[in-house]
Amino acid sequence: MSQLLQASAEQENAEDSLSEEELNGNLFLFTAAGFETTANTISYAIMLLARHPRWQEWLFEEVDSLIPTGASEVPEYTSIVPRVTRIMAVMLETLRLYSPIIRILRTNDAAQELNTSKGMIQLPANSTVTINIISLHLDPEVWPDINQCSDPPWVAAENQVLPDESAFRPSRWINPDTVPRRLYQPPKGYFLTWSYGPRVCPGQKMAQVEFVAVILKLLQHHRIDAIPIAGEEREDVEQRLDKVMSGCIPKMTLVMEGIYDARKTGGVPIRLTRRN
């Protein structure tokens, strides 16, 4: 944003600088696009980790190897971020299941021919095309059973009721050691959480660093638990969390309904317990 302001201020002709309306528009875009998206992704990840606590144990292994217990040093970007794999996998899996932007709209000025795998599609001028990100991210022809070799052993023993593509299984993003790229690269066009092409999200890397920093610091000393309400058993808590997460609505970005109005709705009480 500061580079944009500087470039605008340096223009010799006033009409080449950004108008007040354009400045306000950009400020709004950066705030909404930069804040809501990442904040909600972190909220969903915390809910998923409270709902599936065994994945926290899996993350603790990575967190403790990155910052050994008792280490007083503040995590340092260049030494930590390139080594973070599991936290990134949790971020990608959260974004796959709960992408903050659930559809991308594009309108063409002129008539266009699209050459697709299903044949040629003629688009008249001013057609609006909606890309449905949710269905791409859950496509049963693409997502099931990827990288099962990276699963922690308890995954195979779990009685999984959901089809694999709908389940929270972050290890699907972790390639075996024999593959040079650490994280799974989905087929082109099937993971569009950041969009694609010339208008791809410019804040992608910043969001990743924010997510890693928050989850790393949170799990360095704490575990996340959903607090039972009024004598709930664990099974009741799980059902309640599933219900909250399935009650998502796309506002500016995808959000869990009622969760941010905690005074009225009660929200979802979460406890951070200090790890030993």
Ligand code: HEM
């Ligand atoms: C998890 C976090 C994020 C996700 C999932 C995300 C996703 C997206 C998507 C899908 C678009 C394209 C929207 C469209 O074309 O209709 C977009 C655009 C944009 N994002 Fe992000 N974003 C995230 C974080 C950020 C951050 C942290 C920033 C900046 C600090 C940012 C700044 C922008 C801007 C400025 C655009 C507009 C780009 C353009 O129109 O050419 N985003 N983002």
